Amino acid sequence: MSAHRTTVAGVAVDTRHSIGGERVASAATFTDVSPVDGSVLGEIARGTATEARAAVAAAWAAFPDWAATPRAERARLLRAVADGVEKRLEELAVVETYDNGALLRSHRRGVMPRVAHNFRFFADRLLELDHADFDTRGHTNRVSWDPAGPCVLITPWNAPLLLATWKVAPALAAGDTVVLKPAEWSPLTASLLADIAAGAGLPAGVLNVVQGYGAEIGDVLTGHPDVRRISFTGSVPTARRVAASAAAHLTPVSLELGGKSPLLVFADADLDLAADLAVEQYDNAGQVCLAATRILVEETVAAEFTRRFTERAARLRQGDPRDAATDIGPVIHPRQLEKIDGFVRRALDDGARAVIGGHRSDSRRSDGHRSDGLRGGGLHYPPTLLTGVAQRSEIVQEEVFGPVLTLQTFTGEDEAVRLANDTRFGLAATVATGDPARARRVTARLVAGTVWVNCFYVRDLRAPFGGSRLSGVGREGGTWSFDFYCDLKNTVTGPKGWADHG
Incomplete structure (x- = not known):
């Protein structure tokens, strides 16, 4: 392996952050070890507050243009990312198996195809997103979903790329920019996703990936004043810290937490x-x-x-x-x-x-x-x-x-x-x-x-997903994802007051 790249089962993976369309190293690294055979998979850039702030700044800078990108073009780019995932499906499956120990056959048959589907589904849903106008005493109400801004997405290690794209795809579809922080025990496919997104033509800064320990960069990301949405999947204790950090700026949070089903x-x-x-x-x-x-x-x-x-x-x-x-x-x-x-x-x-x-x-x-x-x-x-x-x-x-x-x-x-x-x-x-x-x-x-x-784990992206009690806050999936990742606006227009333009 080189200083900034590693090879996993023949697949080259960049071990640096992806910030603003550039690969960025850190002064320190952490070691990623495979649960499959105990081998060292790579020395991964260990993010600090400097890289975390740079990623948010890159997302903030890219947001106006991405938010203004027409829906059809955003959808086209999301489908291009899905194409890229499908072209590299075998590589993604192998790397993720080495990184988190889940079955290779499952990654090939179900997980990675679902990753591509996440992007296609939300591309399609974006183009269908609509609410019929309604009348109030002769006044017209029009509901719209406006892009909210930079999002911080913190994802777990048990299904790294699947659960990351479950958040990334709707956030990008909504017109938001993203800072993705993958789990330190399974960071590699997030790095590959950054390459796939760039290859698909996603503008620089729209998707940023920062690696590292939550204890070192989590509060910097979740407490940043320029972050407009936070979605976290993980443990209840960490969720409490995320929520406390987000509270400083009243940043909306979506929390998918544990279960005892x-x-x-x-x-x-x-x-x-x-x-x-x-x-x-x-x-x-x-x-x-x-x-x-x-x-x-x-x-x-x-x-x-x-x-x-x-x-x-x-x-x-x-x-x-x-x-x-x-x-x-x-x-x-x-x-x-x-x-x-x-x-x-x-x-x-x-x-x-x-x-x-x-x-x-x-x-x-x-x-x-x-x-x-x-x-x-x-x-x-x-x-x-x-x-x-x-x-x-x-x-x-x-x-x-x-x-x-x-x-x-x-x-x-x-x-x-x-x-x-x-x-x-x-x-x-x-x-x-x-x-x-x-x-x-x-x-x-x-x-x-x-x-x-009489069934188990039948998941349709049109359905709401989330938990009650300590299993979470909020729902994502289908229109519920857009409700979270957007600022909903209602515009009320009166029946009079238009100038006569002939």
């Missing part, structure tokens, strides 16, 4: 489907904010559900995420592995029972052999299901963000809903039932931003 399995459900839905929660090694980590099963079918679940879980293959046969890859970082393991150990000490899993993959039996046959162990944590957990226990109430599920039973709808809603979070919920009337009754009572019935 339930999966409710009723006795009338298709138990094979319910077991499949439950096993699906181990996707991305459980590092999914939407994951239904609390399995709530009607008591009369709990034993049968558990049997079907464990049969399916036993077929999951844990290993190298580059291998197409792997179902569960590593977690992203040693600190994350320690966090997950700590949650499980404390739960077991508190009386929980591990039906499957319950130990680190690198633990050893008394005979000295590895507990699961994984070569090297690495950052793998096995799929785990815990029973015998108390409702107020840490493992039930706090987000683990790993392949760890709990199972509790209930005896009726009222108890099911009470248990489902009994957390500080409200991001999502999943319901398995064979009774449409029950589905309507239960979903109406659940506190969640998204509820799936």
